[in-house]
Amino acid sequence: MLSVEIKKALETLTLDVKFEVNAGTVTALFGKSGAGKTTTVHSIAGLIKPDDGEITLNNKVLFNHHLRTNLPVYRRKIGFVFQSARLFPHMTVKKNLLFGLPRPNKIHIKITLDMVTKLLDLSSLLDRRPQTLSGGERQRVSIGRALLSQPDLLLMDEPLSSIDLHLRAEILPFIQKIVAEVQIPVIYVTHSIEEAIYLADNMVLISEGQILQEGSVEAVMNRLDLYPVTGRYDSGTVISAQFLNYDKGFDIGELKFPGGILKVPGLNGKIGDNFRAHVKARDVSVSLKKPKDVSILNLFNGKIIDIRIDNSPQVDILIDIGIPLIARITRKSLSELQLTKGTKLFTMVKAVAIDKKSIGHIQNSIT
Amino acid sequence: MEFFSPVEYEIFLLSLRVAFWGVICSLPFAILVALLLARYSFPGKFILNTIVHMPLVVPPVVIGYLLLLIFGNNGVLGRWLFEVFQISIAFTWKGAALAASVMAFPLMVRAIRLSLDLLDIELEEAAATLGAGPFKKFISVTLPLILPGIIVGTLLGFARSLGEFGATITFVSNIPGETQTLPLAMFKYIQTPGGDFQALRLMTLSVILAVGALIISELVERKLKARNL
Numbered sequence: 001m002l003s004v005e006i007k008k009a010l011e012t013l014t015l016d017v018k019f020e021v022n023a024g025t026v027t028a029l030f031g032k033s034g035a036g037k038t039t040t041v042h043s044i045a046g047l048i049k050p051d052d053g054e055i056t057l058n059n060k061v062l063f064n065h066h067l068r069t070n071l072p073v074y075r076r077k078i079g080f081v082f083q084s085a086r087l088f089p090h091m092t093v094k095k096n097l098l099f100g101l102p103r104p105n106k107i108h109i110k111i112t113l114d115m116v117t118k119l120l121d122l123s124s125l126l127d128r129r130p131q132t133l134s135g136g137e138r139q140r141v142s143i144g145r146a147l148l149s150q151p152d153l154l155l156m157d158e159p160l161s162s163i164d165l166h167l168r169a170e171i172l173p174f175i176q177k178i179v180a181e182v183q184i185p186v187i188y189v190t191h192s193i194e195e196a197i198y199l200a201d202n203m204v205l206i207s208e209g210q211i212l213q214e215g216s217v218e219a220v221m222n223r224l225d226l227y228p229v230t231g232r233y234d235s236g237t238v239i240s241a242q243f244l245n246y247d248k249g250f251d252i253g254e255l256k257f258p259g260g261i262l263k264v265p266g267l268n269g270k271i272g273d274n275f276r277a278h279v280k281a282r283d284v285s286v287s288l289k290k291p292k293d294v295s296i297l298n299l300f301n302g303k304i305i306d307i308r309i310d311n312s313p314q315v316d317i318l319i320d321i322g323i324p325l326i327a328r329i330t331r332k333s334l335s336e337l338q339l340t341k342g343t344k345l346f347t348m349v350k351a352v353a354i355d356k357k358s359i360g361h362i363q364n365s366i367t
Numbered sequence: 368m369e370f371f372s373p374v375e376y377e378i379f380l381l382s383l384r385v386a387f388w389g390v391i392c393s394l395p396f397a398i399l400v401a402l403l404l405a406r407y408s409f410p411g412k413f414i415l416n417t418i419v420h421m422p423l424v425v426p427p428v429v430i431g432y433l434l435l436l437i438f439g440n441n442g443v444l445g446r447w448l449f450e451v452f453q454i455s456i457a458f459t460w461k462g463a464a465l466a467a468s469v470m471a472f473p474l475m476v477r478a479i480r481l482s483l484d485l486l487d488i489e490l491e492e493a494a495a496t497l498g499a500g501p502f503k504k505f506i507s508v509t510l511p512l513i514l515p516g517i518i519v520g521t522l523l524g525f526a527r528s529l530g531e532f533g534a535t536i537t538f539v540s541n542i543p544g545e546t547q548t549l550p551l552a553m554f555k556y557i558q559t560p561g562g563d564f565q566a567l568r569l570m571t572l573s574v575i576l577a578v579g580a581l582i583i584s585e586l587v588e589r590k591l592k593a594r595n596l
Contacts, residue, residue, distance in 0.1 A: 079497075088493075
C-alpha cells in the first residue's frame with residue numbers, strides 16, 4: 001500500500017495532498033494541467049523533494065521530512081512511465097527493456113522479458129532502435145521497460161499525451177491488460193475522463209494543489225459539485241454494468257445495471273462481463289410523461305434528488321433511476337416543466353451518444 | 368621510412384608521444400571538471416571555471432613559467448616528486464606532455480561540457496527510476512551519450528598538443544630527442560642559417576598531422592550522430 005502526505009510550495013500554488021493507494025488497484029490522479037498532478041507523482045518517485053510530509057510504500061519510508069529520510073530515486077523500486085517515452089537512443093529496444101531488470105540472484109523476477117514482449121506485442125520491435133519507432137510503439141516499450149524493473153508501484157504520468165489522438169485508443173487496451181496481469185498498485189495521471197473511466201478503480205480529484213474528492217470512479221464522477229474540475233462539457237455519470245445480451249440483427253449490446261438495461265450500439269461481449277459506461281449529462285433528456293413513438297432506446301423512470309443551478313443557462317439535475325444519473329437541461333426547461341426535488345419523471349439516454357470510446361471493459365470484477 | 372630522415376622520424380614520434388600522453392592524462396580530469404561545471408553549483412565554481420580557462424587567455428609563456436615554478440627541480444611539487452619518487456619532470460618529455468595537457472585542457476573541458484549541456488537530463492532521470500545508481504547511470508547512459516563530445520574534445524586537445532610551443536619551450540626547453548617536438552624543431556631550423564628547407568619539410572608534416580586529426584574527428588562525429596539519431 002502507498003500512503004502519501006506531502007506539502008510543496010510551487011511557483012503558482014501550494015501542493016498539499018494526502019491519499020492512499022491499495023495494492024492491485026488503479027488510481028487515477030485526475031485534474032486540469034497545472035493542478036499539481038505531475039509534482040505529486042514526481043515526489044513519490046523521488047525526482048522532486050517535498051517541503052514537508054511523509055511517503056511510505058508497503059511500510060517502507062521513502063520520504064519523511066522530520067526524520068530527514070529521502071530515499072534516492074534508484075532505491076525506491078517505483079516504475080515510472082513519463083509523458084514522453086524517454087527511451088535510451090543508444091540502445092536497441094531489447095536493451096532498453098532489459099535496462100532495469102535486476103540480477104536474478106538479487107530479487108525474484110516476477111515479470112519476465114517474454115511476458116512483457118507478449119503482453120505489449122513487442123516481439124517485432126526488439127532489435128530496432130527507438131528512433132525508428134512510432135510514438136505509440138515507443139510508449140509501449142517504455143511501459144515494458146518500467147515493468148521489467150520489477151517495481152512495487154507503477155506511476156504513469158499522462159502516458160498518452162504525446163501520442164496522436166487516433167493512436168491512443170490502440171494503447172489503452174495494452175495498459176489495461178498489464179494492469180490486470182501485474183498485481184501492483186498503479187497511479188495513472190490524466191486529464192482525460194475517458195482514460196480515467198477506462199482504466200481506473202479509484203479516482204483522486206486534484207485542483208490547485210488540493211484534493212477535492214477521492215473514491216471510486218463512479219462515486220467521484222457522479223458528484224454535481226465537481227464540474228469545475230472535471231470539466232463541464234464531458235461531465236456525466238459513470239455506470240457499472242454487466243453484459244446481458246447481444247442483439248445480432250441490430251448490432252446492439254445490452255448492459256444490465258441497477259437502473260435497468262442500457263443499450264449500446266456496436267458493443268459485444270461475454271455474458272456477465274463487467275463494463276463501465278460513461279453517460280454524458282448533455283446526452284440525457286427528461287420528460288414528465290412517458291414518451292411515445294420516440295427513437296430513444298434507453299428509457300428509465302426516476303425521481304429528482306438534486307438540482308444544481310448557477311449563472312449559466314444550463315442546469316444539472318441528479319435523478320435517481322436506481323443509480324444516480326446526471327442530466328443537463330436548460331434553465332428554461334426546468335422552469336417550464338416546474339421541476340423540483342422529488343419530481344417523478346422519465347429519463348432518456350440517446351443510445352448512439354454512448355460510443356465505444358466511453359465504454360470500459362473491466363476485467364477484474366468491481367466491488 | 369624513406370620519406371623521413373632519422374632525425375625527422377624521431378621528432379615525429381616524440382611529438383605523437385607527447386601529445387598522446389598529454390591528452391590521455393588530462394581526459395579523466397576534463398570529464399570530471401566538465402561534469403562539475405555542467406551539473407553542480409558549489410562555492411568556488413566561478414574560480415574553478417576561471418582557472419580551467421586560464422590557458423586559453425594567458426600567454427603560453429606564463430603557463431610555462433608557472434609550471435617551471437611548480438614542477439621545476441626547485442619548484443614546490445617538483446622537489447617533492449624528486450625526493451619521494453626520484454621523478455624529475457622538468458626538461459624531460461614528461462614535462463612536455465604536462466605542458467601540452469595543461470594547454471589542451473580548456474578545449475577538452477569545453478567540448479565535453481557542451482555535449483553534457485545538450486544531453487537530455489530526462490534520460491538520466493529515467494535511468495534512476497529503473498534502479499540505476501549514480502555509477503551505472505553514468506557508465507551506461509551519460510557516458511555513451513556524451514561520447515561524441517569526448518572524442519571531439521580529445522582530438523581537438525590532441526591537435527592543440529601537437530602545436531604547443533610557448534609553454535613547452537619555457538618549461539622544458541628545446542632539447543633534441545627529449546623535448547624537441549615538431550614546432551620546437553621548426554623554430555630551431557628557422558633560426559639556423561640554411562635551415563629553411565628542413566623547416567618547410569617539418570611544416571608540411573605538421574599541417575598533415577593537424578588536418579588528419581580534424582578529419583578523423585569530423586568522421587567520428589558523423590558516424591556517432593548517425594548511430595544515435
